[in-house]
Amino acid sequence: MTDASGPVLARLAHPADFEGWRQQARALALAGVAPAQIDWRIGDADAGLFADAAVPLPEPKPGIELTVPRDFPELARLVVCHRDAGRFDLLYRLLLRLQSQPALLRVLTDDDVHKANAMAKSVRRDLHKMTAFVRFRQVEGPDGAEAFVAWFEPEHHIVERVSRFFVERFASMRWSILTPLRSLHWDGATLHIGEGASRADAPDDDAMEAYWRTYYANIFNPARLKIKAMKAEMPEKYWRNLPEAQLIAPLIAAAGRRAEAMVANQPTLPSERHLRQAQRQRDEALPGPEAGGSWQEAKAAARDCARCGLCQHATQTVFGEGPLSAPVMFVGEQPGDQEDLAGKPFIGPAGQVFDRVMGEAGLDRSRAYVTNAVKHFKFTVKGKRRIHERPNAGEISACRFWLGLERDFVRPKLVVALGATALNALTGHTGSLASMRERDLVLEDGAALIATVHPSYLLRLPDEAARERETARFRADLGRVGLLVPEMVAA
């Protein structure tokens, strides 16, 4: 048999014997045996014809080394599970071709590669369908404990490979999965892979199947029949082992009539229960005594604000926060991404800069009232990101109503405008911020006003030196807050 021109017999222990294939393929390739010379045989079914079954493998030829790309072994493991009789031959041919064309597996249009990939795909699908369509039936275990048995007919030789899934999922149960080829038995601790079985070895019912069928029948919507879509994912070959499949034909047959009936039936009158409940809800919803208008009520009303179009896309209104007795009110531009999601002002990146510089300037944020000129986030969507957009004059003007209410409730001694939008909202000033900065301003209600940059401006400066310089100026502006209102200085 070592004659290089004669046929070489390679034996595999079972139909998906990857290790057996790997060892012999390696030895045969090292010996330079051509694919056409090898006769791959499974088991010892016809050992009689080959009395010399234990033929030694041919001697390796000097100078031959084997290398394969990293993804070849996994591909081969899958292909070995395929029921195609030519699988071992195909893999061996690929193994040899890979020696001269190391990138062969990347050439997806190559006939061998295409075939191997298609086989692997079919095996993967079969594996997946087995994890989906095995149905256990309960039996009594040896000591009266609950145990489960399933009957399944896979398309390929996948039973061993799929076993891990069932062990990991049902480790605490005792179960067997019987198939015509091989069977799995798990006793709660170890897995035993045994001979194939027949359908008669499995139980033929389970009390829960009636419940499962009830669920299947009722989760189905007769108004939307898509039989082709169902069959594409649950091919008919699996139906004979699925307890719910017996319902498919009757459900389809009755669907048209049921859907028509739903359309034709006149709506009924609501029940007494509904009418009582609706009355109760109406009573509860009656407005209470006319309120004098508090900050809480303003905040609640702002939640449903639709004074401009921003509410359509923003997550929520972000109202101001802080003590109503605060001596200082900080007004920013508008909530950003994080503020919009959380419903709180100044908590995102700019809010963190604000907190930091406040601390450096010796101020206590918790003593201030912090809010924004515009209470909804304005943005455009770019894929998974939201890009900030400046509010326009109309939006600023619409939201001035809420800012005005907040100023009435808080009546701060000093208002700090963070950025041009805030300055515009507070004073109507539409020119540059620079001309108003570092000046002692007064609002029409007598409160002092300081105009400075928005902390997000500092985040946008690309140049480190400029950022340090501008942060120092911002800190100095906040320092003036402490001088004007000493209550703001942290203890």
Added chain:
Amino acid sequence: MAQPTVMEKLEILSDAAKYDASCASSSTTKRNSLKGGIGSTTGSGICHSYAPDGRCISLLKILLTNYCSYDCVFCINRSSSNVRRARFTVEEVVDLTLSFYKRNYIEGLFLSSGIIRSPDYTMAELVRVAQTLREVHGFRGYIHLKLIPSANADLVAQAGLYADRVSINVELPSEVSLKRFAPEKQPREISAAMGGLKLRIEEGKAERAKSRRAPAFSPAGQSTQMIVGADGASDAAILQRSAQLYGSFGLRRVYYSAFSPIPDSSAQLPLAEPPLMREHRLYQADWLTRFYGFEVGEILDDGVGGMLDLAIDPKLAWALRHRARFPVDVNRADRETLLRVPGLGTKSVGKILETRRFRRLRLEDVGKIARSMTTLRHFIVAEGWRPGAVLDSERLKQHLAPRPQQLALL
């Protein structure tokens, strides 16, 4: 009236749950029960069965109860409807889930509920089911909990710790229709709740990145559902709303559910066959925006009414409107350009890019990679292949559009 049996409750409460299209059981943390408990998750979900409506059955999708104090016009369980009512106990849901799971019928539980007594009471009951499964029975399978937007933050936090996914349905694309058809629902409350969820989910992820032992908060993220065809919203309005939902809340999925006639329906709504093809086209358009680099504006740039063409898929429709961009050379074009070719999916594009590093692709090579050449051949140039004048033909659309009755049912 006699108390319904568990079988009757299952009948009523699964019938009541079927209008929620969500079925995913994927992309959560990987778990198994080798060290105790029962169940596992593999990362990719498993569809254990399919109903003749083409929808996958992955989870036991039921309501805890279909009694509801809300009167949402489109909903089978609305307060004014006369459907049979039932209520499961927490233990009954737990037992059914485990019994189904042990027989490998399901990946886990998707639990929702009508609003009874108060939002907090209802949410607490849902949380109790998840908690019992996780803590009493060591259940490691998948749990999807529907959240009630106005429930208090502690309950939401607990729900996120027990569940793999949480979701809140926006139901309708605009605030105006939601107010009209679901008077008790608060659109602002719904979006605020989704915003809060996004922050918590991100926080959970950040903590898990630091320590594997940190508890995961709704590791499979959040999703939502919009009903299509109950109100007058255009496809453009629906897709713009989806883009905003994906962008704002990092949603895993927006499910579109064709409004379907329900038993005992309200006089206020169209009683017609569900617009299944429209639902299908919306999903296709949604995919184009998420995986193919299309903007919503491009998909609907035909300037007529903001509705998708029902006869052909939105990518083919776009290509037919921009014929000057074709044919595309499969041996030279970049990924972005290939992704816009009708008939090429993301996987096929990847395979073309990989293979052409070694070989010039002929038409038959592309045939080994792509699913079907019927449409594709007219839009590509390959080695030895040019599509000819067909691409400029006015009749190309009729040629490529499948006969509508074929698609509608089978």
